[in-house]
Amino acid sequence: MTEEKKPLRKKIHATEQMNKIMSDYFYALDKAATTGSQKVAWCTSVGPVELLRAMGFAVYFPENHGAMLGATRMSNDMIPTANAIGYSPDICSYLTSDIGAYLKGITPLSKAYPGIKSVPKPDILVYNTNQCRDVQDWFAWYSRKLSVPCIGVTSPKNMHEVSDAHIDDVTSQIEALIPTLESIAGQKLDMLRLREIVSLSRQCTEVWSEVLATSTTSPAPMSFFDSTILMGPAVVLRGTVEAVDFYRVLLAEMKERIAAGVGAVENESLRLFWEGLPVWGRLRQHSELFAGLNANIVASTYGSSWVFPDLDENDPIRSMAKAYTNLYIVRSDSYKELHLKKFLAEFRVDGIIFHDSKTCPHNANTHYGIPQRLESETGIPALALSGDVTDLRCISDEQTKTNIEAFIEQLEEEKLYVRRPVRA
Numbered sequence: 375m376t377e378e379k380k381p382l383r384k385k386i387h388a389t390e391q392m393n394k395i396m397s398d399y400f401y402a403l404d405k406a407a408t409t410g411s412q413k414v415a416w417c418t419s420v421g422p423v424e425l426l427r428a429m430g431f432a433v434y435f436p437e438n439h440g441a442m443l444g445a446t447r448m449s450n451d452m453i454p455t456a457n458a459i460g461y462s463p464d465i466c467s468y469l470t471s472d473i474g475a476y477l478k479g480i481t482p483l484s485k486a487y488p489g490i491k492s493v494p495k496p497d498i499l500v501y502n503t504n505q506c507r508d509v510q511d512w513f514a515w516y517s518r519k520l521s522v523p524c525i526g527v528t529s530p531k532n533m534h535e536v537s538d539a540h541i542d543d544v545t546s547q548i549e550a551l552i553p554t555l556e557s558i559a560g561q562k563l564d565m566l567r568l569r570e571i572v573s574l575s576r577q578c579t580e581v582w583s584e585v586l587a588t589s590t591t592s593p594a595p596m597s598f599f600d601s602t603i604l605m606g607p608a609v610v611l612r613g614t615v616e617a618v619d620f621y622r623v624l625l626a627e628m629k630e631r632i633a634a635g636v637g638a639v640e641n642e643s644l645r646l647f648w649e650g651l652p653v654w655g656r657l658r659q660h661s662e663l664f665a666g667l668n669a670n671i672v673a674s675t676y677g678s679s680w681v682f683p684d685l686d687e688n689d690p691i692r693s694m695a696k697a698y699t700n701l702y703i704v705r706s707d708s709y710k711e712l713h714l715k716k717f718l719a720e721f722r723v724d725g726i727i728f729h730d731s732k733t734c735p736h737n738a739n740t741h742y743g744i745p746q747r748l749e750s751e752t753g754i755p756a757l758a759l760s761g762d763v764t765d766l767r768c769i770s771d772e773q774t775k776t777n778i779e780a781f782i783e784q785l786e787e788e789k790l791y792v793r794r795p796v797r798a
């Protein structure tokens with residue numbers, strides 16, 4: 375059995391800047407909601423946020439709140455409250471955690487940001503089902519509860535290629551949101567402002583993508599676990615100058631690490647890939663487990679979920695439709711396999727971890743043979759871990775540890791860290 379080592383935690387200095395802009399963001403949201411100084415829109419994480427910002431809305435993302443409930447390990451106390459009103463334990467645990475927390479009058483925002491008493495009350499709820507139907511049901515609950523309008527986009531699914539017909543459809547649906555948004559915002563859509571915000575979103579994407587790409591080097595300066603925290607501004611602040619500035623600072627720090635030969639994990643000997651959602655309530659535990667085994671998770675599908683190169687200020691609405699339809703999560707399995715093979719080659723990956731998140735089948739790619747096909751075509755071993763994004767009742771910590779240790783031992787014994795060519 376591989377001997378465990380006490381892993382060294384390396385501070386990323388740019389995190390301080392991130393904490394500041396996230397704090398400013400939440401206090402500004404709270405002020406907007408409590409004083410009425412600005413209308414508040416709730417938006418799904420890959421919803422049309424640029425449109426909302428261009429109309430002057432302060433934008434809040436309930437999925438981010440779900441992740442906070444998971445990371446603070448509050449979810450398990452919240453989920454049963456949502457189950458009691460008819461929301462199954464088998465559906466999205468972000469949804470059940472968040473609705474349960476609302477019903478109990480609890481939010482982790484209060485502890486993180488003293489003075490904030492609750493999530494910001496919305497004036498409108500805007501979803502895109504590109505990732506799953508759960509977000510629509512989630513927002514529909516708040517719409518009934520708070521008597522607020524709920525509008526959105528119903529996206530196509532399981533495409534191998536994204537066609538013009540798909541983009542035409544989503545473009546029309548985004549355009550159809552505008553009259554309702556204008557009536558709530560009390561102002562007309564300013565196309566110049568929309569172009570600026572789309573441009574800022576794309577810049578955010580470009581720099582975040584460059585940050586992620588720094589981990590193609592060995593040792594990788596950043597880990598998947600770092601990226602789950604550092605992606606926060608790309609989720610809740612894309613379309614703002616603050617997000618772009620933060621990622622430029624982070625990129626410079628990662629380049630400094632590369633120049634100095636500093637890796638996120640001491641003595642990186644195995645490079646792994648994480649497919650699927652993180653286990654928010656076990657980030658530190660999992661990070662230390664892999665680091666103690668000299669294994670770094672150098673890339674993930676999750677970290678790349680907020681990379682939208684299709685955004686184009688010259689064609690803002692159609693490019694938003696393209697960016698938010700051209701996502702990994704909505705593509706066919708054959709597309710996903712090609713995409714994963716490119717990742718494995720680019721990051722010179724020795725092994726791949728698939729997280730089978732129990733309450734999110736949309737983000738769990740273990741059910742229809744992808745790990746087995748990928749392993750047989752690339753020779754790169756795969757491990758499927760049972761778990762959940764926030765519901766810790768779905769996780770056996772002992773089993774997870776045993777499975778990871780055995781997997782790492784297998785990789786080491788087979789000398790898989792002697793890179794083998796990957797057919798992309």
Ligand code: SF4
Pocket residue numbers: 437466467468469505506507508509733734735736737763
């Ligand atoms: S993609 Fe999964 S985790 Fe995210 S909102 Fe949908 S069901 Fe929940």
